[in-house]
Structure formats: C-alpha cells, structure tokens
Amino acid sequence: MCERRGSRVPGGTAHSGRSAGYVRTPHAVPGHGLGGQGKASTGITPGSMVLCDIDRPLTFAHDDGFLSMSLIMPADAIALRSRAAAEQPQLLSGARGLGHLVRQLVVTLQEERAEFSETTFGIACDQLLDLVCLAAEGGTDSAPADQRADVESSIRSYVSRHATDPELGVNSIVRALCWSPRYVRTVLQSADTTARDLIRRERLHLARSRLAGASWKAYSIAQIAHSCGFGSHASFATAFRREFGTTPGEARRGHGRRLR
Template sequence: MSSRSQDLTVSSASAWDEVFSDLHGASRIKVPDRRAPWAGRLEWQRSKVYGLALCAGGEEVVDRDTRHIRSDPRGTYELLVPLAGTAWVEQGSSSGEIGPGAMVLCDIDRPLTFAHGDDLVGLSFLMPGQNVAGRSPVAAEGPHILSGAGGLGRVIRQLTTTLHEEREQLSESTFDIACDRLLDLVCLAAEGGNDSAPTGQRATVEAAIRSYIREHACDRDLDVVGVARALGWSARYVQQVLQAANTTSRDLIRRERLNVARSRLAGASWAAYSIAEIAHSCGFGSHASFATAFRSEFGMTPREARRG
C-alpha cells in the first residue's frame, strides 16, 4: 500500500482557500483581488502519520488565530522549506523572512501569520505534535527559523526535496520510516545542532545514550542498567538526563525496537519470517504486546505494515 498522493491545479482564490485550509487548518486568508485569475498548485503526499506537500500559489496573507484553532485543532507541526521566493512568518514574539536559504518550524495550533508573494514555491512537512515533543521539548517550544544553506540544515533541505520527488516510489511504511528520520534531524537542528555539535555534558550524554540504544535496540536484555554500564555512567544519571529530555530509557528502547520492526516488515529480506518471529527478533516478549505497541506508535497493525 502506497501513501496517498494528490496533485491539484487551482484556478480561483476561493478554491485555493479550501485547499489551504485542508492542509494547514482553518484560517483567515486575504488576497489582493479575489476576482483576478489564480494559479495555484499542490502536490500532496500523506500517510496516516505524516504529510509532505509542494505548494505554489498567488499572493496572500494568512492568519490562524485562537478562534480558528479552537474550531479546527490539528495537533501538528509544520516545517516550511522554501524552494523559490520568500515568505514572512510570525508566531508569538518571533518573526522573520525566509527564502531558499532558510526554513521555519511552527506549531500549527499556536496563533501565527504567514504571508508571501506570488513567487513562493515551498515544501511543507507536516508531523504530529506528539512526535515532536516526544523527541525534543526544545523543538516543541518553537517557532524555530533554521538555516538551510549548509551543514545539517542543507541535509534536511535535500532529504525533504528528495522525499517529495520520490514520493510515488515509496510505500506508506517506507514513507513513514523516511519521515521519522527527517523528524529526528529537524529536532536536532532545532536544538542547535545545525551550526555545531551539541555542547555541554548533558547534551553529549543524551546523544551517546540515544546512539547506543539505536545500535543495540534488539538486544533482548537491554535496559537502563546495561546502557549505563556500557557508557560508563550510573543508571541514576542516565535516568536524570533522559528525564530532562522528556523521555525514559524504556520509551526510547521501545520506539527504536518498533522502528526496526517496521523496517523488517517492509523489507524483502524478512519476507520469509512471520510477524511473531520478527517481533521476537526485535526484542518483544510476545506477539500480542508487540501488536498493541505497534498500532499505538504507527496507527496501523503489523499486518497492514507488511502488506505495504
């Protein structure tokens, strides 16, 4: 099963209002002249978890205020990646102009203003707010204007562009796996990893913990004690570092095991193995507990993921 794709050409401002609201949520949209011809384009890819859209339209000013948010809450964050033209974004006390050398990460359920001319072409990466907060409380506090000219920002820009270009070649499971990795990079950039490596002892320890768990996720006896022993810290200190990052070792291990399981379910090299065998290989004690955790994390059953 592939992720759902939709390509639209819009010829009126009123029709564009509907398209924009479906993508970003209810908003007040102002355009210079609603009677004038409109040239809007939307290439929209979505799964049950993520969305990625290329948008191009006429000049507009968009306001999404508390009234719109109450009537149409989305629970999502958006990374806007301009490919051409410029846009003005304002949320809370932060504001700025962004073009092809920059990106912005915003919470769709916080009041914001978005304005651009008729030359803007941009990619919008939409992700669940709970996924952002679960990875990085810092990223969730946004908005964040990020550089896309070099380093990690350039990697994010290129990965977002490639995901859009290859969207019809990806199954829903593969699309979600790639989006998970893109979200990891976005959160790292929002935490300050775009210009230099994370500084400070706690950030260094957290990065080491995450890396170790990702590498050893399928070890059946992996726990906080084993992680701490392998990295040379106390279990209590590891717990404190992860608590400050709004997570726990158990949650990290479970999430990484589920990510590995989803990759194996979608991979041809594991096609001969049953779902129960894959669950066991990823460190889960029972098929039932694995299926429950998988559905809770990805919004689909392991069987549906394998079918994709």
C-alpha cells in the first residue's frame, strides 16, 4: 500500500498551500484506497467519492492499481452551501442518481478543461459544487426528509424577522442560513411555495396588521406599504386585494369582506 499524509505547516494551511475541501474521485478500475481524517476513516472503492477538508491532517493510502482525480474547492464556498459538507468527511456514492451525475461532471471537467475559458470553467465549478453539497446532505431529487422541516422552519423564521428589508430574497436567506440557493428552493418547493411567495405573504400579513393598528394611524397606506418592504404602492394594493379579497383602504376602515 502507498500512503500519503497531509499535515499542517506554519501559516495554517495544508501541504497543498490552499485552505480547501476536495472531492477525490476514483476511476472505475480495480484499485482500492483508504481515507482517514480525525476519528473517521473509510474505504474508497471504484465509483465512490470522498469529500474532505485538506486544511486538516488526513491520511490517504491505496494499492498500486488505484487511480483517481481530485477537485479542489475553497472551504468557505462549501461552508456557505452546506453545514454537513463542511463539518466532517463525506463518502459519496457515484454509482447512481445525483452522486453519479457529480462523478461524471468531475471527470468531464477534467477532460474538457482546455476547451473552457476561465469564466466558463468557474461557472461550471460553481454549479458542480451545488450538486456536491446537495449530495453531501443526502439529497437525491429532493431535500432530505429528516432535515426538511427544520430547514423550512429556519427559512420561515428568518423571513418573518426580516420581512421589512426591501433587499430580502433568496440570496440574503442563503447567506444568513448557510444553505445553497438550490437547497433552499428545493425545501420550499416541497412545502408548495417559493421564496418570493413566502416573502410577499409575510409582508402582506404584516401590512394588514399595521393597517389595523392604532400606532400606525398617522401613516399613509403608501408609507405602511413601504415600511413593509414593498417598493410600489400600486403593486402592494394589487397583491393585497389578491391575498385578502379587499383593498388596503377598506381593510383600514374595517369595511369590505371579512379578511381570510
């Protein structure tokens, strides 16, 4: 067996000189390897992949028939997309489904690298990293069921706390909660909603509360709409009527149909 060890050197980086995670993708040949980091270790067989942090000590041993390629990625880009992918080594199956797609893309990027500009290659790697982190979360075609409820609750809570921010959107949600945009969309899709719809409804319900509140009587409807994150009085009025079946003015006066 051939053994390689990664160790920290002065300056706090791995021997590669980059603080990063990587996916090691064995080729489909009859070679085997063993990877270890901290207390975790795992066998690496043809078609499997390992996602780990090369800024921490690691051991990698393999026999003479082992061939592989590695994709090195910035650690902060991984952490932004997935806690699970950043916190501990992951063994990913490349045999079928999402893992197979990831493995094929890694191989294709290596084979076709010379055909891509730096910009195109960077975009492709960003898309691949989304898939890697989704696979590390246990995803297939949807978010992991055992995590979906907690993630959805976190998203709804964040939107509720920041509904008045006019810049609130998918990008601000993923930055705050450290999930990838793809993962957030998948979780919300499983709840039959989108980030845009969730934000709009939260703002509308907040506006309805303020329209009925004594402390907001001195403010115009346009001012209340703006305070709730709406950029246009007209778009606010249209959305309000569609949501509640009455106009903001009628809601303020307490007239019109009973609000849902």
